[in-house]
Amino acid sequence: MSANELTSAQRDDLRTVAAMIIPASDEYKVPGADDPAIQADMLGTLGRDTALVKQALDHLARLAAQPLAELEPAKRDAVATEFRATGGPAAVTLVRVVLQCYYRDDRVLRSLGLELRAPFPKGYVLEEGDWALLDPVKARGGRMRVP
Amino acid sequence: MNDPVDVLIIGAGASGAAVAWSLADTKMHILCLDQGGWMKPSEYPSAGRDWEAKIYGDWSTSPNVRGRPEDYPVNDDNSPIKVVNFNGVGGSTVMYTAHWPRLHPSDFKVKTLDGVADDWPIDYDALTPFFEENDRMMGVSGLSGDPLSPLTHPPMPPQPLGLSGPLIGKAMNKLGWHWWPSDTTVATMDYEGRARCINLGHCTPACAQGAKASTDITYWPHAIRAGVELKTHCRVREILTNEHGMASGVVYYDKDGVEQFQPAEVVIIACNGVGTPRLLLNSVSGRFPNGLANSSGLVGKNLMFHPYAQIYGFVKEPTDSNRAPPTCLWSKEFYDTDLSRGFVRGYGIQFVRGAGPVFEAVASEQKGILPWGADHHRVFRRLHGHRLGVSAICEDLPEEHNRVTLDPVLKDSHGIPAPKIDYTISENSRKMMDHGLARGREILEVAGATDICMNNPIPWGGWHLLGTARMGTDPARSVVNEWGRSHDVKNLFIVDGSVFVTSGGVNPTSTIQAIALYVADQMKQRLANLFD
Numbered sequence: 001m002s003a004n005e006l007t008s009a010q011r012d013d014l015r016t017v018a019a020m021i022i023p024a025s026d027e028y029k030v031p032g033a034d035d036p037a038i039q040a041d042m043l044g045t046l047g048r049d050t051a052l053v054k055q056a057l058d059h060l061a062r063l064a065a066q067p068l069a070e071l072e073p074a075k076r077d078a079v080a081t082e083f084r085a086t087g088g089p090a091a092v093t094l095v096r097v098v099l100q101c102y103y104r105d106d107r108v109l110r111s112l113g114l115e116l117r118a119p120f121p122k123g124y125v126l127e128e129g130d131w132a133l134l135d136p137v138k139a140r141g142g143r144m145r146v147p
Numbered sequence: 148m149n150d151p152v153d154v155l156i157i158g159a160g161a162s163g164a165a166v167a168w169s170l171a172d173t174k175m176h177i178l179c180l181d182q183g184g185w186m187k188p189s190e191y192p193s194a195g196r197d198w199e200a201k202i203y204g205d206w207s208t209s210p211n212v213r214g215r216p217e218d219y220p221v222n223d224d225n226s227p228i229k230v231v232n233f234n235g236v237g238g239s240t241v242m243y244t245a246h247w248p249r250l251h252p253s254d255f256k257v258k259t260l261d262g263v264a265d266d267w268p269i270d271y272d273a274l275t276p277f278f279e280e281n282d283r284m285m286g287v288s289g290l291s292g293d294p295l296s297p298l299t300h301p302p303m304p305p306q307p308l309g310l311s312g313p314l315i316g317k318a319m320n321k322l323g324w325h326w327w328p329s330d331t332t333v334a335t336m337d338y339e340g341r342a343r344c345i346n347l348g349h350c351t352p353a354c355a356q357g358a359k360a361s362t363d364i365t366y367w368p369h370a371i372r373a374g375v376e377l378k379t380h381c382r383v384r385e386i387l388t389n390e391h392g393m394a395s396g397v398v399y400y401d402k403d404g405v406e407q408f409q410p411a412e413v414v415i416i417a418c419n420g421v422g423t424p425r426l427l428l429n430s431v432s433g434r435f436p437n438g439l440a441n442s443s444g445l446v447g448k449n450l451m452f453h454p455y456a457q458i459y460g461f462v463k464e465p466t467d468s469n470r471a472p473p474t475c476l477w478s479k480e481f482y483d484t485d486l487s488r489g490f491v492r493g494y495g496i497q498f499v500r501g502a503g504p505v506f507e508a509v510a511s512e513q514k515g516i517l518p519w520g521a522d523h524h525r526v527f528r529r530l531h532g533h534r535l536g537v538s539a540i541c542e543d544l545p546e547e548h549n550r551v552t553l554d555p556v557l558k559d560s561h562g563i564p565a566p567k568i569d570y571t572i573s574e575n576s577r578k579m580m581d582h583g584l585a586r587g588r589e590i591l592e593v594a595g596a597t598d599i600c601m602n603n604p605i606p607w608g609g610w611h612l613l614g615t616a617r618m619g620t621d622p623a624r625s626v627v628n629e630w631g632r633s634h635d636v637k638n639l640f641i642v643d644g645s646v647f648v649t650s651g652g653v654n655p656t657s658t659i660q661a662i663a664l665y666v667a668d669q670m671k672q673r674l675a676n677l678f679d
Binding site for chain 2: 020021022023025027028030045047048049080084092095096099100101102103104109112114116117118119120121122123124125126127128129130131133134136137138140141142143144145146147
């Protein structure tokens with residue numbers, strides 16, 4: 001295994017903490033961040049974030065002292081709170097990796113009513129808005145300071 | 148050795164492009180060296196599905212995060228505001244918001260008006276024709292007639308108000324405060340070969356449509372057609388001088404990493420307020436032991452950033468999210484000095500329309516308003532697409548202890564010492580930022596926003612790099628004279644934001660380019676006795 005890859009235990013903890021951040025929802029018809037496709041996206045695109053994510057998972061493992069998934073829910077929540085409070089930039093990076101992969105998943109974007117495409121080349125239409133709102137500013141006038 | 152050139156320009160960004168284009172009509176042999184390369188719009192973030200994630204990596208505004216070979220590292224550990232920039236043809240105009248205010252006439256006379264800092268050796272009127280010329284070249288959209296801003300004549304109409312603009316306008320009208328559609332370099336119609344804006348939303352990390360003006364697509368095609376030569380991936384290490392104390396050329400590393408000497412009759416530096424002092428301080432010789440053009444000791448000192456105080460909240464109505472250029476409106480309500488506010492000088496306000504889903508999730512989780520767990524989905528749907536932002540861009544006054552020096556350890560990929568930043572936010576700026584946050588809160592509350600959050604300052608907000616080689620008439624108190632020529636080295640010119648005496652309270656790129664065009668014009672008028 002390369003130093004750039006997560007260990008099996010780290011991957012398990014990543015999956016568990018991802019589900020704690022964003023669980024699946026029947027109400028919104030979306031997967032959790034522990035969904036296999038989203039996890040595969042995370043692992044496949046870690047890139048420059050790998051070192052900090054591994055550091056965050058090491059910190060998480062020290063706090064939990066056992067696989068996160070095996071902790072009882074109350075204890076797991078306490079570990080998560082402690083992790084977020086003490087994890088520093090590494091924890092911030094791990095959470096960001098989870099969020100950026102989750103919020104580009106097709107199922108999630110569809111649930112949010114967003115189109116499954118890059119902004120370019122189609123772009124978006126922006127309504128002109130009510131320019132009469134500027135009339136009071138024009139009426140009030142004013143003068144900038146002149147030396 | 149390379150053949151000598153008449154004019155060598157270092158840096159192909161905002162000011163380097165403008166000065167190159169202006170000087171091209173002299174028919175002199177002009178060469179520009181840039182450490183980066185030409186941009187490929189097909190690779191810009193908004194051309195891909197992972198457009199948002201890229202701002203945390205390859206398209207971060209921070210050179211330290213991007214870490215491309217074209218970037219140089221910056222030690223900004225001792226600064227609450229981190230340096231952001233871009234290196235390549237177009238420079239930081241490739242990665243800016245395209246917000247396009249000008250400094251006000253009063254900004255050039257702060258000593259006279261308010262008894263602080265120094266007056267500039269030039270005034271607004273001297274720059275007026277160059278502001279106008281620059282607006283045509285960059286292609287500006289906006290609405291003429293703002294009563295609280297300098298008169299402009301944008302060649303294109305303003306951006307649409309969209310969904311967010313009316314919410315801001317109504318709130319400002321209730322408060323009786325000034326607001327106006329921003330001048331921006333976003334093309335709102337087809338202009339000079341650029342396609343109009345189609346609202347990709349992700350303006351800052353480059354515009355795949357080419358609607359946002361960056362100098363690689365505005366000035367450079369014209370300059371090259373006029374005969375200017377541009378060499379990319381050439382990083383200048385130092386400027387050499389001859390026995391007469393004149394600049395003789397530069398040492399640079401070419402695209403293959405081979406050290407080269409390029410002789411030149413005139414050297415123009417256009418490397419921004421961090422890169423320029425870095426280069427001067429790295430250009431040490433027996434005659435110039437403290438760095439080139441530094442007899443005043445002011446090279447690198449008086450660094451000004453514009454501390455940004457940002458506040459944002461979430462309204463019930465939908466906002467534009469990522470489906471519009473992020474900036475569209477400004478306010479000058481608090482721009483001019485009012486000592487009853489507890490500080491001198493003032494700030495401009497820049498309104499922000501919204502954010503995409505990834506940015507919203509990351510930012511809101513970090514602020515603690517987007518929870519982990521089952522409630523995450525409900526809260527996210529309340530936040531996403533409902534953000535309104537207000538940023539106070541505060542005038543930073545010059546202080547010599549705010550400075551750029553050379554880091555004793557950190558080096559770039561060619562082994563050239565990197566810049567080190569020492570910077571603190573002044574008491575005056577702190578009061579200004581607090582005032583801006585309080586007014587921003589009022590605006591957001593009138594707009595009906597909740598979950599209000601702030602960044603004070605925006606930590607990765609060092610976009611505006613100013614003041615580190617200031618202009619003036621006194622060689623003991625300035626680095627260049629009133630037309631950009633070094634007091635110490637008569638064939639060395641500086642045209643970037645380094646020459647700013649004070650910072651104003653607005654984005655500076657329009658003024659930086661107007662100054663570059665003004666310096667070029669001064670040079671052309673004095674060609675017969677340029678070195679006298």
